[in-house]
Amino acid sequence: MLKKSYKLASILLLSSLVSGMSYAKSSAVILMYHHFGDDTPASTSVTLDQFEAHLDYLEQNNFNVWPLSKLIQQWQTNQDVPDKTVILTADDAYKSVYTEAYPRLKKLGWSITTFVNSEPIDKRFGNFMSWDQMREMQADGFEFANHTHTHTKMRPSNDETKQQMLERVRNELTLTQTRLQEELGEQANQNPKLFAYPYGEYSESAANLIAEMGYVSMSQVSGAVDKNSDRRALNRFPMAVNFAKIEDFALKVNTLPLPIRHQSPSDPLIQTNPPELTLKLSKPVKQLNCFNSLGQHLSMDWRSETEIMVKAKQALKPPRDRYACTAPAGQGRWYWFGQLWIIDK
Incomplete structure (x- = not known):
């Protein structure tokens, strides 16, 4: 992989600026991948050159690459998480x-947490892994977790009640968790169990049910996380061709979570459009700016030095949008927080 190292020369200065800094001892960055290759959809793929450059950057700059379960266990037991900790998920x-x-990560002694749709695996669809391949990876320390059976959305469809939706959600997760345990053994039944929302979409009622079922869940909205982050929907930085250039990657893996004490609302299903988002911070943050997915500035109403209401200036367009808030954290690093919005109409 060192053949890619020349690509990193322009950004190595960033690491020298941030090395040795002391930040909150529980933060990490979670990355989300799908395909790895040059002939799969760009919207859900990183090229092999991009992925090798990512791994080179993490290796050369002494990042801690952990399984997702290890991060959650550190939080549960109130143990420190070292600075520059990154979690790879697929x-x-x-x-x-x-x-x-798998082969590239195995050489480095690292792993990736893979979220599994059990239906295409059971039906032996050609572009998915097999259970045998997963068992081979698991023997080398790689972990697998729940992503539903059919990749269904974790929110109500137009023709179902809330109760029907919750029953569908419960059945989907239970079926896949059963298949994971049957094929991969008790190692697949992590404590806590791990889950990723298909399409990154969910309702608060579904998120609450899934948490009650013992899962920590992953979203698809950019932002760093720490032990105070909402474990019903931990933010992950999506990695795809247009967002995976090495300069962007270096910026994202060095981000820190915005110090949020409380946010309202937490349900991504919006009731009014554009939605208002109130953030209460645990400490003042200077030069905070918030944007929608098009990069347009949001209205920002500071109610105190630690409380702000942000709102888009125009109605959001369906089916999804997001608010992103960033601020300089010092010496080249940035705070980064993302909030998903689902717009049905």
Whole structure:
């Protein structure tokens, strides 16, 4: 992989600026991948050159690459998380996780947490991993977790009641968790169990149910996390061709969580459009700016030095949008927080 190191020369200065800094001892950055390759959809893929550059950057700059379960266990037991800790995850269990990501990560002694849709695995669809391949990876320390059976959305459809939706959600997770345990043994039944929302979509009622079922859940909204983050929907930085350039990657893996004490609302299903988001911070943050997914500035109403209401200036367009808030954290690093919005109409 060192053949890619020349790409990093322009950004190594960033690491020298941030090394040795002391930040909150529980933060990490979680990355989300899907496909690894040059012939899969760009919207859900990183090229092999990009992925190798990512791994080179993490290796050369002494990042701690952990399994997701280790991060959650550190939080649960109130143990420190070292600065520059990164978690790699992959959604859907596509075959390229096995053919491309697995051998590269194995050489480095690192792993990736893969979220599995059990239906295409059971039906032996050709572009997905097999249970045998997962068992091979698991023997080398790689972990697999729940992503539903059919990749269904974790929010109400137009023709179902809230109760029907919750029953569907429970059945989907229970079926896949059963298949994971049957095929991969008790190691697949992590404590806590791990889950990633298909399409990154969910309602608060579904999130509450899934938490009650013993899961820590992952979203698809950019932002760093720490032990105070909402474990019903931990933010992850999506990695795809247009967002995975090495300069962007270096910026994202060095981010820190915005110090949020409380946010309202927490349900991504909006009731009024544009939605108002209130953030209460645990400490003042200077030069905070918030944007929608098009990069347009949001209205920002500071109610105190630690409380702000942000709102888009125009109605959000369906089906999804997000608010992102960032601020300089000092010496080249940034605070980064993302909030998902789901717009049905």
